[in-house]
Amino acid sequence: MTGDTRTPFAENLARIRKGRDLSQEQLAEAAAVGIDTVARIEQGTRTTCRPKTLRSLANALGVTVDALLGAAPKQHSRDVDVVPLRKAITADARIPGLDDFAESRELLPLAELTTSAHSAWRAYVDGRHNELLHALPAVLTDARRIVRETHDDQRAGAHRVLSTAYRLGAGIAGRLGLDDLAYTAATRALDAATESDSPEVEAAISLRYLAWTLVRQDRAEEAERVATEAAAVIEPRMLDRDPVRAGVFGNLLFNAATAALSSGSAGRAEDLLAAAHAAAIRSRGDTASEAAIFGPRVAALQRVDLAVRAGDPEQALRLADTVPDVQGGDVPAFWEAGHRLYLAAAAAELRRDREALGWLAEAKDLAADWVRYQPLGKATMKRLVDRTTRRRGPEFAELAAHYDVITPA
Helix, strand or coil: CCCCCCCHHHHHHHHHHHHCCCCHHHHHHHHCCCHHHHHHHHHCCCCCCCHHHHHHHHHHHCCCHHHHHCCCCCCCHHHCCCHHHHHHHHCCCCCCCCCCCCCCCCCCCHHHHHHHHHHHHHHHHCCCHHHHHHHHHHHHHHHHHHHHHCCHHHHHHHHHHHHHHHHHHHHHHHHCCCHHHHHHHHHHHHHHHHCCCCHHHHHHHHHHHHHHHHHHCCCHHHHHHHHHHHHHHHCCCCCCCCHHHHHHHHHHHHHHHHHHHHCCCHHHHHHHHHHHHHHHHHCCCCEECCCCEECHHHHHHHHHHHHHHCCCHHHHHHHHCCCCCCCCCCCCHHHHHHHHHHHHHHHHHCCCHHHHHHHHHHHHHHCHHHHCCCHHHHHHHHHHHHHCCCCCCHHHHHHHHHCCCCCCC
16 A cells, blocks of 8 residues: 555645535536546646646635645755656657656647746746746646647747746756756757747847856856856847846846856956946836846845845945835845845844844745745854844744744744
């Protein structure tokens, strides 16, 4: 006997459905999905499904997606089931036995596929890792299917969505510390980008993710070259007000600055950020899209973060006072949370522990799941725990547990 091997998703779907006094047929009808979909999920033979299917089931049951999926991933990648993600990223029809799994043989309309990819991207930027890990394999599979079975403009559009999906795979794999898998996903994103309906822009976006993975692999000099050369290709002309090109250009410079600092060249990093900041000032405000997260506030946040990484906490906190409010759009929660972690690190370095705790608490409130994976948050909280000389109360203990410094009782 091997016992019940169903996932929390399968168990929750069955439990909540029964608690709502619904048959599988009634739930399928309410969610506008096939009865076999509900049955296979509850049996554990289907472990992932499309974002639209997931949301439809949650809505029909009157619960959130998180509640339906079950507990969020734990703090460390070894505690997260990444097998479906790994299979989806490395699937290759040219290799016998490594072809895609199939939710169904249905060929999604390109518009629906684009919506699914956007939902996955939204989960990524909001730090909803559990939802992203569940949905992304299906998005990758659906995109590859359209690429294989269509032609001309629709095929090029599917390549664009496929490139986006691979980039999300690179991003979540990197967050989980799976740097080699992130690199594989980034290179596949680049391959798909060159076949898309916007090859220059999509390739530049993919190279940004590739540069990020190179930094994570301690290949800073290569990362800087990749990012700066890609930025030179995509750089907007003087009177070009295209926000997409400006955003991609600016984000590439962010990556190049991070790489330069990692190579020990703080001056070059500052010059690269200055160029990005100038482009941000010319932009129409802060925007967040699958292409880039960019604008005056975003560029100012990068300058603060660079000062912390360069070992100048006083300058970082001074710069923080000059950061403008969001203009013309939004800055994703995980980006804002990351900024708070840098401020917490700067405050802790200056022994301003009360301020540091406040920033750590804000980061947790902004993107609770995302901050669990950030070494900077854990290192800062550990420093505060190690040097405290008295009991600090339940909120302090809760933060220590959240940042994985202590194990909660």
